[in-house]
Amino acid sequence: MKTTPASIKSQLSTGELGFLITGVRNAIWSSIERELQPLDITAAQFVVFNTIAKGRGSTIGDLCRVLGYDSGAMTRLLDRIEKKGLVRRVANPDDRRSYLIELTEQSAALVPKARRHVQAVFGELLQGFDEREAVALKASLEKILENAARSG
Secondary structure, eight states: OOOOOOOHHHHIIIIIHHHHHHHHHHHHHHHHHHHHGGGTOOHHHHHHHHHHHTTSOOBHHHHHHHHTOOHHHHHHHHHHHHHTTSEEEEEOTTOTTOEEEEEOHHHHHHHHHHHHHHHHHHHHHTTTOOHHHHHHHHHHHHHHHHHHHHHO
8 A cells, every 4th residue: 555645744744844943043053153153252142242233132131032041041141241341231221120231342343243254154054045945935934933923
């Protein structure tokens, strides 16, 4: 008796989607770590700088949401970055119980260099994709995020 292969959607629904996305995320993170090594910053530190520089986060809570860290882990990460002189915490004028996280002159100068390194990583990871495939990849990832937002 011949069995018909399961559809790709069925295969992905068995958990394969999670394995693939986790594998891609880990590959991206490792590649960024290697690329940023000469700048003496980690991928997590870059995400903090970039988030602040793009105006998408200035509090520990904002940064936790972007990185998926809990507040304790974020505080430890910020402590390490602050020791390097790359961020500073300033009193939040709107909430005396919290601090705003700001770039220092040193990290503000580092952001454009780090972005070029990260762009190089993504350029390498997208090698072999034509424009149509890149559009389909972007649309697929956006659809997954939309579905997750609806169900979550």
